[in-house]
Amino acid sequence: MIKLTIWNEYEHEKVNPKVAAIYPQGIHQALAEGLAAQPFEIRTATLDQSEHGLTEEVLNNTDVLIWWGHKAHGKVEDDIVNCVHERVMKGMGLIVLHSGHFSKIFKMLMGTSCDLRWREAGEKERLWVVNPAHPITEGLGSYFELEQEEMYGEHFDIPAPDELVLLSWFEGGEVFRSGCTYHRGQGKIFYFRPGHETYPTYYNQDVLQVIANGVKWAAPVRTARPVYGKSEPLETISAKSLTVIG
Amino acid sequence: MIKLTIWNEYEHEKVNPKVAAIYPQGIHQALAEGLAAQPFEIRTATLDQSEHGLTEEVLNNTDVLIWWGHKAHGKVEDDIVNCVHERVMKGMGLIVLHSGHFSKIFKMLMGTSCDLRWREAGEKERLWVVNPAHPITEGLGSYFELEQEEMYGEHFDIPAPDELVLLSWFEGGEVFRSGCTYHRGQGKIFYFRPGHETYPTYYNQDVLQVIANGVKWAAPVRTARPVYGKSEPLETISAKSLTVIG
Amino acid sequence: MIKLTIWNEYEHEKVNPKVAAIYPQGIHQALAEGLAAQPFEIRTATLDQSEHGLTEEVLNNTDVLIWWGHKAHGKVEDDIVNCVHERVMKGMGLIVLHSGHFSKIFKMLMGTSCDLRWREAGEKERLWVVNPAHPITEGLGSYFELEQEEMYGEHFDIPAPDELVLLSWFEGGEVFRSGCTYHRGQGKIFYFRPGHETYPTYYNQDVLQVIANGVKWAAPVRTARPVYGKSEPLETISAKSLTVIG
Amino acid sequence: MIKLTIWNEYEHEKVNPKVAAIYPQGIHQALAEGLAAQPFEIRTATLDQSEHGLTEEVLNNTDVLIWWGHKAHGKVEDDIVNCVHERVMKGMGLIVLHSGHFSKIFKMLMGTSCDLRWREAGEKERLWVVNPAHPITEGLGSYFELEQEEMYGEHFDIPAPDELVLLSWFEGGEVFRSGCTYHRGQGKIFYFRPGHETYPTYYNQDVLQVIANGVKWAAPVRTARPVYGKSEPLETISAKSLTVIG
Numbered sequence: 001m002i003k004l005t006i007w008n009e010y011e012h013e014k015v016n017p018k019v020a021a022i023y024p025q026g027i028h029q030a031l032a033e034g035l036a037a038q039p040f041e042i043r044t045a046t047l048d049q050s051e052h053g054l055t056e057e058v059l060n061n062t063d064v065l066i067w068w069g070h071k072a073h074g075k076v077e078d079d080i081v082n083c084v085h086e087r088v089m090k091g092m093g094l095i096v097l098h099s100g101h102f103s104k105i106f107k108m109l110m111g112t113s114c115d116l117r118w119r120e121a122g123e124k125e126r127l128w129v130v131n132p133a134h135p136i137t138e139g140l141g142s143y144f145e146l147e148q149e150e151m152y153g154e155h156f157d158i159p160a161p162d163e164l165v166l167l168s169w170f171e172g173g174e175v176f177r178s179g180c181t182y183h184r185g186q187g188k189i190f191y192f193r194p195g196h197e198t199y200p201t202y203y204n205q206d207v208l209q210v211i212a213n214g215v216k217w218a219a220p221v222r223t224a225r226p227v228y229g230k231s232e233p234l235e236t237i238s239a240k241s242l243t244v245i246g
Numbered sequence: 247m248i249k250l251t252i253w254n255e256y257e258h259e260k261v262n263p264k265v266a267a268i269y270p271q272g273i274h275q276a277l278a279e280g281l282a283a284q285p286f287e288i289r290t291a292t293l294d295q296s297e298h299g300l301t302e303e304v305l306n307n308t309d310v311l312i313w314w315g316h317k318a319h320g321k322v323e324d325d326i327v328n329c330v331h332e333r334v335m336k337g338m339g340l341i342v343l344h345s346g347h348f349s350k351i352f353k354m355l356m357g358t359s360c361d362l363r364w365r366e367a368g369e370k371e372r373l374w375v376v377n378p379a380h381p382i383t384e385g386l387g388s389y390f391e392l393e394q395e396e397m398y399g400e401h402f403d404i405p406a407p408d409e410l411v412l413l414s415w416f417e418g419g420e421v422f423r424s425g426c427t428y429h430r431g432q433g434k435i436f437y438f439r440p441g442h443e444t445y446p447t448y449y450n451q452d453v454l455q456v457i458a459n460g461v462k463w464a465a466p467v468r469t470a471r472p473v474y475g476k477s478e479p480l481e482t483i484s485a486k487s488l489t490v491i492g
Numbered sequence: 493m494i495k496l497t498i499w500n501e502y503e504h505e506k507v508n509p510k511v512a513a514i515y516p517q518g519i520h521q522a523l524a525e526g527l528a529a530q531p532f533e534i535r536t537a538t539l540d541q542s543e544h545g546l547t548e549e550v551l552n553n554t555d556v557l558i559w560w561g562h563k564a565h566g567k568v569e570d571d572i573v574n575c576v577h578e579r580v581m582k583g584m585g586l587i588v589l590h591s592g593h594f595s596k597i598f599k600m601l602m603g604t605s606c607d608l609r610w611r612e613a614g615e616k617e618r619l620w621v622v623n624p625a626h627p628i629t630e631g632l633g634s635y636f637e638l639e640q641e642e643m644y645g646e647h648f649d650i651p652a653p654d655e656l657v658l659l660s661w662f663e664g665g666e667v668f669r670s671g672c673t674y675h676r677g678q679g680k681i682f683y684f685r686p687g688h689e690t691y692p693t694y695y696n697q698d699v700l701q702v703i704a705n706g707v708k709w710a711a712p713v714r715t716a717r718p719v720y721g722k723s724e725p726l727e728t729i730s731a732k733s734l735t736v737i738g
Numbered sequence: 739m740i741k742l743t744i745w746n747e748y749e750h751e752k753v754n755p756k757v758a759a760i761y762p763q764g765i766h767q768a769l770a771e772g773l774a775a776q777p778f779e780i781r782t783a784t785l786d787q788s789e790h791g792l793t794e795e796v797l798n799n800t801d802v803l804i805w806w807g808h809k810a811h812g813k814v815e816d817d818i819v820n821c822v823h824e825r826v827m828k829g830m831g832l833i834v835l836h837s838g839h840f841s842k843i844f845k846m847l848m849g850t851s852c853d854l855r856w857r858e859a860g861e862k863e864r865l866w867v868v869n870p871a872h873p874i875t876e877g878l879g880s881y882f883e884l885e886q887e888e889m890y891g892e893h894f895d896i897p898a899p900d901e902l903v904l905l906s907w908f909e910g911g912e913v914f915r916s917g918c919t920y921h922r923g924q925g926k927i928f929y930f931r932p933g934h935e936t937y938p939t940y941y942n943q944d945v946l947q948v949i950a951n952g953v954k955w956a957a958p959v960r961t962a963r964p965v966y967g968k969s970e971p972l973e974t975i976s977a978k979s980l981t982v983i984g
Contacts, residue, residue: 109849138468162409171976187379235417367729405674417730477610625829629961
């Protein structure tokens with residue numbers, strides 16, 4: 001069982017009736033229900049909770065963290081962001097969804113502006129599999145479609161992904177690297193583009209499949225924590241060297 | 247259960263008493279025994295069998311193929327190599343060990359000379375984990391050692407690996423990219439350096455751990471076979487375009 | 493001055509009046525004229541010449557080779573392909589254009605099927621820059637358009653490129669990795685998608701800019717040829733080792 | 739002419755007689771002299787200058803910035819670090835040397851801890867070329883040696899480099915990824931390991947060659963600044979879409 005925590009800023013749903021109509025219990029609950037059949041032990045957390053629901057205890061009991069945020073990135077406390085970052089360095093997986101591209105944690109992990117083009121026009125998006133050997137594509141066909149989504153277009157200012165898995169085509173003429181994997185420290189990160197709050201994207205079965213695959217891919221492995229800092233030599237260093245520096 | 251086929255050219259063991267003393271049943275049997283506790287359904291195949299033991303039926307029932315060859319690369323029939331290549335394109339995993347760097351199948355998949363420096367001096371090798379987030383490093387510490395191995399040194403003439411997992415240090419002064427992953431078609435390939443026939447390398451528990459991890463990582467995913475060739479448009483193409491080409 | 497050889501199979505132009513009308517002297521001449529202002533010393537070569545115009549002398553005096561082929565891939569002699577491959581290993585740059593994705597030399601270098609989706613419908617292609625730090629994008633804007641082109645769509649069965657530079661959007665609903673770089677041996681390879689023979693693509697200034705940038709990027713560097721094969725140790729190997737193997 | 743600014747924290751040289759004996763005018767001056775024959779317009783800057791010598795005017799007139807820091811990373815003002823970061827995003831090249839691995843700017847760009855193993859024992863380092871097609875290796879042989887250096891060992895906690903160029907072997911038994919390239923935004927970054935302040939490393943001709951190659955590689959290209967933010971569609975979006983969202 002993978003211990004999955006789904007974090008959602010949970011703001012649009014409270015103030016925008018259109019969003020509330022689609023996600024009456026919040027995006028986090030829709031995701032929790034959509035992933036309920038998976039071998040995941042799921043909990044949720046939101047911005048308005050104490051420590052945003054991401055206490056040390058929660059983070060230490062999280063194998064993979066899903067992150068959805070949009071309008072309240074600035075309200076996320078830096079201390080919590082630093083704790084999440086440290087957990088990723090130590091092996092926690094992180095799935096960053098859609099507008100999470102501008103979250104503090106994603107920008108900190110990427111080191112770039114993470115900027116992009118965007119447009120809300122309810123247009124069609126078609127996501128193409130470009131790495132059909134990758135476990136994140138398990139169960140997918142050559143492509144899948146979302147009848148209506150917000151457009152995100154290149155240039156997407158991210159480091160070249162370690163693996164590029166999905167590419168989006170948009171009706172209005174743009175393309176986007178929509179499924180990107182990264183290793184950072186001992187953690188694995190998967191950025192997945194779809195999921196604007198005004199469309200029922202997180203009820204789409206292909207979208208849920210990709211997220212479930214991403215969680216499985218990002219789960220930690222039990223590799224020893226690397227040893228850093230001052231190290232004794234493992235081999236004899238020649239007397240000549242020692243003399244010269246003596 | 248992953249269906250694993252272990253292929254060995256099985257020539258040194260028959261003619262060199264030193265090798266026979268280490269691997270009396272052949273390298274393939276030593277590997278099969280070393281991996282017996284894993285959730286693998288294991289069979290072996292050797293050069294001297296009909297179709298080198300790699301019939302269409304065997305290949306179609308193989309999830310992951312391990313390849314050990316050295317002195318008889320030239321005796322492997324091109325037809326069989328082509329069949330193995332086609333299976334990799336369709337998703338079969340491939341673990342290429344040690345001197346398999348010069349096998350027909352590895353060179354065909356890499357597109358380069360796969361040449362390197364080498365030396366048989368029974369020297370020490372130390373393998374360092376450089377990607378502690380990778381599932382192939384599961385269960386390893388910061389490094390592991392082999393008291394005696396053949397040296398392989400850079401430059402190793404391969405494409406830059408998709409992921410570099412292990413680096414070797416050699417007593418005689420060289421380094422080597424010893425654990426390298428690739429996606430090719432729908433198949434996953436893992437090259438793992440150690441395993442000269444005159445040393446008991448395939449009884450080493452860290453080596454067996456890496457090979458077992460590699461098999462699990464390389465197992466196929468159930469992604470749809472991509473559709474290639476002439477394709478009807480998925481969107482309406484403007485009359486202007488059609489007129490111009492009419 | 494970079495020594496550039498432009499190779500063209502030069503068959504469509506001789507038998508298809510539509511192609512002849514666009515490229516009366518052949519695609520190779522159109523490219524030579526389009527690149528005439530660059531600091532390149534240009535020669536051309538075609539399939540119908542002796543050794544396809546790619547004699548040992550020509551190859552040894554070529555820094556970068558451009559390759560355009562389509563209907564006659566099978567007529568290219570294996571010996572010549574092997575010579576080109578060897579030159580790439582030793583540092584010659586290679587620019588593979590459009591339908592050259594199915595050429596013997598590209599498939600040999602990639603190790604995969606290089607298959608893709610395609611359609612001739614005269615539709616619009618828009619190429620987006622996804623790596624604006626890369627020298628191959630010098631002088632480009634955010635994107636450029638070709639009013640009419642053949643469609644190539646994903647999945648494109650290539651190794652993940654070392655660097656992905658351009659992505660195409662097609663009117664009919666597909667996307668494609670249209671600018672891909674690779675290092676193979678000491679050679680650099682750039683695959684660039686556009687250039688179907690029935691459209692005047694190679695007169696487009698953005699297309700010519702990308703090709704010129706690609707040639708400059710792919711020019712060889714004067715790094716020493718790596719030394720391969722049996723190597724003496726650079727450090728003293730311990731007596732213990734020598735004893736054990738003695 | 740590439741406009742090169744060499745930044746040095748310039749602290750060890752003032753307080754440690756051993757360092758002062760090797761670099762009497764500071765590491766920055768030694769580098770400036772060692773690179774004087776290159777087609778670079780060189781200036782230097784140090785921590786103790788106003789705005790650490792990195793005013794907006796200086797940064798705007800810098801194509802490539804070399805960074806050497808060690809004991810005073812914490813004294814570098816965050817505002818200056820942010821300005822350097824913004825310039826890298828817009829195309830300025832950055833060469834990070836040795837202990838700069840722990841500088842604020844490098845950690846911000848990498849998004850990881852950038853931690854490693856280390857030891858000061860005056861031991862031998864041998865740097866192997868692993869990408870002999872790369873312009874940063876121009877003029878090098880298969881390897882070069884430094885008789886005495888500080889050891890840096892794996893695991894080096896960085897993102898997998900876009901290109902791995904050099905690997906180090908250390909006498910005491912470790913290996914290290916010593917030459918690593920990255921694209922971030924429109925900027926290019928090259929991390930190069932050698933250069934502990936108590937050894938005369940920056941007088942070594944191979945080291946200077948690598949740094950000069952790195953500067954040339956990292957120089958900006960004149961690609962248009964990407965356009966980000968809200969974007970009008972480039973193609974007509976279907977009435978159906980517009981109705982649904984109306």
